[in-house]
Amino acid sequence: MSQLLTMQARIDAYLADRRRLGFSLDSAASVLKSFAHLADVSGHRGPITTTLVVSWVKGETRNAAPASWARRFEVLRPFVEHEKRFDPANELPERDMFGKRGQRRTPHIYTDQEIVALLMAARRLSPQHSIRPATYETMLGLIAATGLRISEARKLRCRDVDIAGRCLTVRMTKFTKSRNVPFDASTAAALSRYVAIRGRYAPSEADASFFVGASGHAPSKRQVHWTFQQLRRDANIVARGAYEKVRIHDLRHTFICRRVQRWQAEGADIDNAIAALATYVGHAKVSDTYWYLTGIPDLMAVAGNRFESFAMAECRHE
Numbered sequence: 001m002s003q004l005l006t007m008q009a010r011i012d013a014y015l016a017d018r019r020r021l022g023f024s025l026d027s028a029a030s031v032l033k034s035f036a037h038l039a040d041v042s043g044h045r046g047p048i049t050t051t052l053v054v055s056w057v058k059g060e061t062r063n064a065a066p067a068s069w070a071r072r073f074e075v076l077r078p079f080v081e082h083e084k085r086f087d088p089a090n091e092l093p094e095r096d097m098f099g100k101r102g103q104r105r106t107p108h109i110y111t112d113q114e115i116v117a118l119l120m121a122a123r124r125l126s127p128q129h130s131i132r133p134a135t136y137e138t139m140l141g142l143i144a145a146t147g148l149r150i151s152e153a154r155k156l157r158c159r160d161v162d163i164a165g166r167c168l169t170v171r172m173t174k175f176t177k178s179r180n181v182p183f184d185a186s187t188a189a190a191l192s193r194y195v196a197i198r199g200r201y202a203p204s205e206a207d208a209s210f211f212v213g214a215s216g217h218a219p220s221k222r223q224v225h226w227t228f229q230q231l232r233r234d235a236n237i238v239a240r241g242a243y244e245k246v247r248i249h250d251l252r253h254t255f256i257c258r259r260v261q262r263w264q265a266e267g268a269d270i271d272n273a274i275a276a277l278a279t280y281v282g283h284a285k286v287s288d289t290y291w292y293l294t295g296i297p298d299l300m301a302v303a304g305n306r307f308e309s310f311a312m313a314e315c316r317h318e
Helices: 007-020 026-041 050-059 066-086 112-123 132-146 150-154 185-198 221-234 249-266 270-281 286-295 297-317
Strands: 167-170 179-182
Touching: 007 026, 007 066, 026 050, 026 066, 050 066, 112 132, 112 221, 132 150, 132 185, 132 221, 132 249, 150 221, 179 270, 249 270, 249 286, 249 297, 270 286, 286 297
Parallel strands: none
Antiparallel strands: 167 179
16 A cells, blocks of 8 residues: 555654654654655655665765764654564664764753852843743752653643642643652742732733733743843853853753752662652653763762673572
8 A cells, every 4th residue: 555655645644653652753743854855856665775765865965964864864764664564675774874863962950050040140130020030940949849841831821830839830842741740848838929910910811821021922832042142141150061152952961960960869769769860850861861870070979880780680699
């Protein structure tokens, strides 16, 4: 049957199947569309071939680094695996054909003093007698305290913030899942203060945006990132990671890093703790959380201790 279908039709069917399972795949869809265009324009029908895949992966990025080829292939790979299950004649190239994907870059890990300086800078935002300073101070403080993604914080609705129960409901996140995010008493107090200020500027209906600007709506992604860079400069925070500038997302990295460090100091079972942490922060794979043990210099001691414990256990069994 696939021999009669265009590649775009096959990709559309694949995307429909995945979306029924709860995956959005919006970014992957645009990349797969490029592959379909190449295949259909060339008149390709029938099983996917290694030649076709290589032509697409390298064709539009011939002068790019191999890491770019590897990233393109990793987007295509699940589709080819899906097709291969129905027709073994579809060819799936080996991963190493395109080299390794680029390494994840080390983020900036904020000090407590830097976070305080950032929030103080937010408090000084103009206009002073408006909702803007309170919105940015509370939103950034919430991200630092819970490890939310900025998109998750921006999309919070009033009904999602249960201050009495000290829990957030984060709906339809990056991986189209919802989760509960408990928070501590100090965070509850900060949110209560914000609610009191917010009530003077915007209605509090259940579906209203929790964090609002002067318009009464959530600030746009562009506004948030532009304002953050202003705050970063005002707080005089200099990047220590692999990125040129510190980012809002580094607050999430900092939350995860500090949490693991605290567990290590307390002698917690790291494996169980990291599994719980992966759920709390909404990682799709627990390996994304384990990366922090080796990907961030602050946590290399944790990785070293884990390896030492493993090595000693192996020695005892010999």
